[in-house]
Amino acid sequence: MPSLEAVEPAPAGELGSQFLAEIREQPRALEGLLAHAGEFARVAALARERDRRLVRMVGHGSSDNAASYGVYAFGILPRLTALRDSISLTVYYGSELDLSGSLVIGLSQSGRTPDVVEYVSRARRAGALTVAVTNDPASDLAVAAEALLPLGAGEERAVAATKTYLNTLAALVLLAAHLAGEGARCEDDLRRVAEQLDGVIPELEERMPEVALPFSFVGRMFVIGRGVELATAREVALKLLETCRVAAEPLTATDLAHGPVAALDPFFPVWAIATHDETLPAVLEATARVSETGATLVASGSAAEEIARPDYVLPVPRPPAPLLSPLLSVVPGQLFAWALARAKRLDPDRPSGLSKVTFAR
Secondary structure, X not given: OOOOOOOOOOOOXXXXXXXXXXXXXXXXXXXXXXXXXXXXXXXXXXXXXXXXXXXXXXXXXXXXXHHHHHHHHHHHOOOOEEEEXXXXXXXXXXXXXOOOOEEEEEEOOOOOOHHHHHHHHHHHHOOOEEEEEEOOOOOHHHHHOOEEEEOOOOOOOOOOOOHHHHHHHHHHHHHHHHHOOOHHHHHHHHHHHHHHHHHHHHHHHHHHHHHHHHHOOOXXXXXXXXXXXXXXXXXXHHHHHHHHOOEEEEEEOOHHHOOHHHHOOOOOOEEEEOOOOOOHHHHHHHHHHHHHHOOOEEEEEOXXXXXXXXXXXXXXXXXXXXXXXXXXXXXXXXXXXXXXXXXXXXXXXXXXXXXXXXXXX
16 A cells, blocks of 8 residues: 555544444444344244245345345355345336245334335235334334334444444344254354454454554445355445445455456555355455455455455454354444544544434334
8 A cells, every 4th residue: 555654644523433432332232132032033933834935135225235144144044045135126116026935024224214114015915924124113114014123223323334234134143043943052152242342343443543544545445255244345335435435346256356356456455354164265366366466455354364465454253153254344344434434534423415314212
């Protein structure tokens, strides 16, 4: 990365204070979700009773990113086919699909996303078992769905979602685990993840302003992941877009080689998420190609230290189960977005042109 030593960090002030506070609150938010574990068991029992074998998830923004993770959670644990369904196909084009064998999960942190609510309402009429995953149990989405899974994250005021995103991941994996008969073990593992978050958040927070400062004039970035970490790549890219005005594009590690690698140069950094699972070789191969271009490389995730020749290494603990890695690997990206916004003298609590719709009651 070219030297930017002349750049001074933004004054501490209050910039991003709510965003940072909510990043710090994530361990307690996760515990808040686990307080509702019995409701996850009941919804899973209902889905098994009705023999629902196809999982359809809908959402926007961070909720849609979490759905990318849900595809793997449901595919790996109960071995069900799961997909990020098209809202437009049903709500705008009026396609009347047979949803009688489907488990439909509406994801909306606020529970007030109009077309998600409409999709769930139509799906319920079409015979689907509909479930609302939301931070507001009194929301329109909660009323529209047959069953409710509350996120229990507490009030979230910063525009950029953090703890509600983390809890949406946890909600999807916990439901998947209960469908697979592994709910108790998943609950224990999530409690351990909360403990790991308690340790890693302060460590990364202390380092991040120094890491972010050289990126003050960066306007574009690739964020790469694979498998379960594609959701993390999408979420980190979204955080950089909405809080830092960085045109960040998420890619799978394999997609990088199919054209995008040609765009790389020393002023086009790449953020790579590496975790200890079957996708690690693909990520290592992709990051080796990044290094060959001279692009600045940020390595994050539980397997960050296995990436060769990174410019920055931001590791997180190895979770109790590989499937839970995105609950930890998103944290460096969240904190980087907070620190980079401040370095750019932007306020991540109030990104330009955006407003908050996610509150809990």
